[in-house]
Amino acid sequence: xxxxxxxxxxxxxxxxxxxxxxxxxxxxxxxxxxxxxxxxxxxxxxxxxxxxxxxxxxxxxxxxxxxxxxxxxxxxxxxxxxxxxxxxxxxxxxxxxxxxxxxxxxxxxxxxxxxxxxxxxxxxxxxxxxxxxxxxxxxxxxxxxxxxxxxxxxxxxxxxxxxxxx
Amino acid sequence: xxxxxxxxxxxxxxxxxxxxxxxxxxxxxxxxxxxxxxxxxxxxxxxxxxxxxxxxxxxxxxxxxxxxxxxxxxxxxxxxxxxxxxxxxxxxxxxxxxxxxxxxxxxxxxxxxxxxxxxxxxxxxxxxxxxxxxxxxxxxxxxxxxxxx
Numbered sequence: 576x577x578x579x580x581x582x583x584x585x586x587x588x589x590x591x592x593x594x595x596x597x598x599x600x601x602x603x604x605x606x607x608x609x610x611x612x613x614x615x616x617x618x619x620x621x622x623x624x625x626x627x628x629x630x631x632x633x634x635x636x637x638x639x640x641x642x643x644x645x646x647x648x649x650x651x652x653x654x655x656x657x658x659x660x661x662x663x664x665x666x667x668x669x670x671x672x673x674x675x676x677x678x679x680x681x682x683x684x685x686x687x688x689x690x691x692x693x694x695x696x697x698x699x700x701x702x703x704x705x706x707x708x709x710x711x712x713x714x715x716x717x718x719x720x721x722x723x724x725x726x727x728x729x730x731x732x733x734x735x736x737x738x739x740x741x
Numbered sequence: 742x743x744x745x746x747x748x749x750x751x752x753x754x755x756x757x758x759x760x761x762x763x764x765x766x767x768x769x770x771x772x773x774x775x776x777x778x779x780x781x782x783x784x785x786x787x788x789x790x791x792x793x794x795x796x797x798x799x800x801x802x803x804x805x806x807x808x809x810x811x812x813x814x815x816x817x818x819x820x821x822x823x824x825x826x827x828x829x830x831x832x833x834x835x836x837x838x839x840x841x842x843x844x845x846x847x848x849x850x851x852x853x854x855x856x857x858x859x860x861x862x863x864x865x866x867x868x869x870x871x872x873x874x875x876x877x878x879x880x881x882x883x884x885x886x887x888x889x890x
Contacts, residue, residue: 632789632824639773639781673823677816702822724827727769 622646622737625667625695627657627684629676633724637671640727644734654684661688667695668737674701674712674720682715689716696737700725743880750877757873762866766829783874789828790867796821797860804853814852815844821859832862 624646628634634650641648649667651657657670670688674681685697699712699720709720721729757763767782774781800817803810822837836859843851 630820630823630827631792632785633827635785635788636770636773636827639778643773675819675823677819702819723823724766724829727772 620741622669622734622741623649623667624669624671625649625651625657625660627651627654627670627672627676627679627681629653629673629679633673637725637730640730641734644731646734646737653679654681654687657684658687658691661691661693666693668741669733670695670697671725672697672699672717673723674699674703674709674717675723682711685712685717686715696733696740698733746876746880750873750880753869753873753876757869761831762869764829764831766827768829770828780878783878785828786870786874789824789830792824793821793863796824797863800856804849804856807849809847809849809852811844811847811852815841818844830862830866833859833866836862 622645624641626634626637626641626648628637628650629652638648638650646669651660653676672681672684673679681699685699688695688697696718697716699709699717700723701709701712701720702723703709704722712720719733758767770782770785778784796817800814800821803814803817818837818840822834822841825833825837836855840852840855840859843849843855
């Protein structure tokens with residue numbers, strides 16, 4: 576197995592349930608369906624993932640992969656787009672980010688998102704191998720760090736996780 | 742006749758994997774191919790070659806026109822390495838890593854020599870994949886036609 580899992584879980588447990596409430600009230604009108612918001616499939620919330628890559632091949636592959644797992648893929652080219660989207664109220668269950676992009680400051684982007692109280696699962700992809708090289712990203716609030724190419728069964732596990740958390 | 746093609750396609754695929762031209766990442770791509778995406782693998786590979794042509798050209802120009810900007814070379818190669826690894830192009834990826842090591846060591850001759858290796862592996866893989874797709878896709882088309890009867 577190629578995966579080298581480095582995890583420092585974001586300290587989000589106290590905020591998580593609050594954030595979930597906030598999320599749901601913006602997605603449905605809960606006043607009309609007081610019992611079970613998931614009862615009607617047409618208002619069932621679709622899982623969303625944001626890919627922050629500068630590579631068309633990887634984007635194409637992950638787009639298909641995410642759709643296969645029932646997740647709606649979105650794309651952003653750089654950190655600024657990501658932050659602006661979140662400032663405008665966008666939310667993604669999963670954010671996949673290439674940490675090696677030369678122009679994008681991935682660490683800075685992650686930090687900004689966490690400073691904005693974004694509680695999404697943020698996963699980084701990198702060719703970096705040394706723990707001390709990955710540490711700045713983890714410290715900024717990255718949940719998991721994986722080598723490239725991202726193993727497909729890892730994506731499956733991540734999707735399972737966001738399904739559970741949703 | 743089609744049985745022969747099946748064997749041929751399977752053999753070509755097996756060779757590519759056994760000889761280390763491709764790794765399990767390629768198999769993962771195949772798993773994403775289905776009725777909704779019947780030509781997925783070929784499409785990804787086509788995009789890889791379209792995209793990569795640009796990187797290769799830029800690296801070539803950067804190497805020809807001194808003085809050498811090693812940071813830029815590293816950036817260009819990093820992109821190409823990302824694409825290569827995403828389709829499972831092991832040998833190409835290995836050459837890319839080697840190239841980056843020479844970049845870090847600011848060894849221009851090493852970069853130039855390794856780049857020849859990159860281009861060679863890249864071209865070899867392209868030829869082999871084109872041949873493989875020609876056989877396996879004609880087989881898919883045949884099966885498609887046959888099952889309509």
